[in-house]
Amino acid sequence: xxxxxxxxxxxxxxxxxxxxxxxxxxxxxxxxxxxxxxxxxxxxxxxxxxxxxxxxxxxxxxxxxxxxxxxxxxxxxxxxxxxxxxxxxxxxxxxxxxxxxxxxxxxxxxxxxxxxxxxxxxxxxxxxxxxxxxxxxxxxxxxxxxxxxxxxxxxxxxxxxxxxxxxxxxxxxxxxxxxxxxxxxxxxxxxxxxxxxxxxxxxxxxxxxxxxxxxxxxxxxxxxxxxxxxxxxxxxxxxxxxxxxxxxxxxxxxxxxxxxxxxxxxxxxxxxxxxxxxxxxxxxxxxxxxxxxxxxxxxxxxxxxxxxxxxxxxxxxxxxxxxxx
Numbered sequence: 001x002x003x004x005x006x007x008x009x010x011x012x013x014x015x016x017x018x019x020x021x022x023x024x025x026x027x028x029x030x031x032x033x034x035x036x037x038x039x040x041x042x043x044x045x046x047x048x049x050x051x052x053x054x055x056x057x058x059x060x061x062x063x064x065x066x067x068x069x070x071x072x073x074x075x076x077x078x079x080x081x082x083x084x085x086x087x088x089x090x091x092x093x094x095x096x097x098x099x100x101x102x103x104x105x106x107x108x109x110x111x112x113x114x115x116x117x118x119x120x121x122x123x124x125x126x127x128x129x130x131x132x133x134x135x136x137x138x139x140x141x142x143x144x145x146x147x148x149x150x151x152x153x154x155x156x157x158x159x160x161x162x163x164x165x166x167x168x169x170x171x172x173x174x175x176x177x178x179x180x181x182x183x184x185x186x187x188x189x190x191x192x193x194x195x196x197x198x199x200x201x202x203x204x205x206x207x208x209x210x211x212x213x214x215x216x217x218x219x220x221x222x223x224x225x226x227x228x229x230x231x232x233x234x235x236x237x238x239x240x241x242x243x244x245x246x247x248x249x250x251x252x253x254x255x256x257x258x259x260x261x262x263x264x265x266x267x268x269x270x271x272x273x274x275x276x277x278x279x280x281x282x283x284x285x286x287x288x289x290x291x292x293x294x295x296x297x298x299x300x301x302x303x304x305x306x307x308x309x310x311x312x313x314x315x316x317x318x319x320x321x322x323x324x325x
Contacts (some may be wrong), residue, residue: 170238172257175265186250186269195262199224203268204245204252214261221254247274 047178061180171177174190181188199206206224213219217237223230225243232241241254249271254267 081322154244170240170255171267172238180269185272187266187272190265190267193263204270205243205254205268207254209262209264212259212262212264214259217259219256219259219264223254246278249273249275 171180171188177188177190180186184264185304187203188245190206191200191202193200193202193207193209195209197208199208208222208224210222211220211233218234220231220233221235221241223241223243226246230243235241235256237259238255238257242251242275243254244251252271253269254266255269256264258265
């Protein structure tokens with residue numbers, strides 16, 4: 001019972017401490033009024049700012065209107081001044097002006113008659129000139145088209161022949177390689193490479209096999225040409241690799257005709273002679289011809305011809321021998 005009384009006493013104390021309903025409503029009304037006052041002040045400030053901006057805009061427009069009115073008045077005064085007729089200085093001015101006007105009216109007619117023929121002839125000449133220029137341009141365009149067509153056909157023919165030559169110069173077996181070597185146009189070197197990072201000299205270049213895919217019949221190859229490393233990846237079987245070296249008249253060809261696991265077999269085709277060797281061989285015959293002495297008449301033969309001039313006809317003069325060209 002005593003506990004129940006204590007609990008009731010505590011509840012009563014809490015009820016006494018709690019604000020009443022009138023106090024709550026008073027607080028709510030005060031907060032609402034404060035919010036409305038803030039909103040009213042903000043709205044009034046915004047409207048005053050807008051009114052001042054409108055006032056400034058109106059003043060600017062009035063100034064512009066005043067300036068435009070002044071310009072209109074100035075233009076009106078100038079127009080009125082130009083429209084006012086000037087007084088005649090002499091009595092005979094009107095008659096002279098009338099005669100001048102009638103003469104001026106008749107002059108254009110006669111001038112038009114005289115100028116009709118030259119104007120039309122000049123226009124015809126201009127038209128003919130433009131027509132001739134257009135014909136010349138069309139002729140030149142047609143000639144250019146024909147030249148382009150001829151050049152295209154020549155290039156297609158050369159590409160076709162080059163393609164045939166390339167296809168015919170690839171050896172797929174050792175016997176075909178021997179057949180190509182018998183032609184004597186190029187030198188051929190067969191090679192066998194295993195997968196390694198080191199370079200090995202094969203013919204005029206150094207090679208290094210980095211990957212050989214026997215399933216897809218492709219390989220990756222590193223080449224050392226003129227102290228420059230070149231890489232070729234995903235090269236298919238029988239696909240030629242062309243390398244242009246310095247002092248070589250034709251490119252070097254690399255063809256692989258067998259691909260195994262981490263191993264390839266193929267050959268290198270290179271020109272037999274360098275450009276410097278071909279140039280020296282071409283210059284050697286002319287040097288030999290220039291070094292050969294020419295046959296000239298000896299002193300005895302010249303004295304003989306001098307002592308026997310009476311027995312030799314005048315028309316049969318002896319010509320010196322020429323060097324063999």
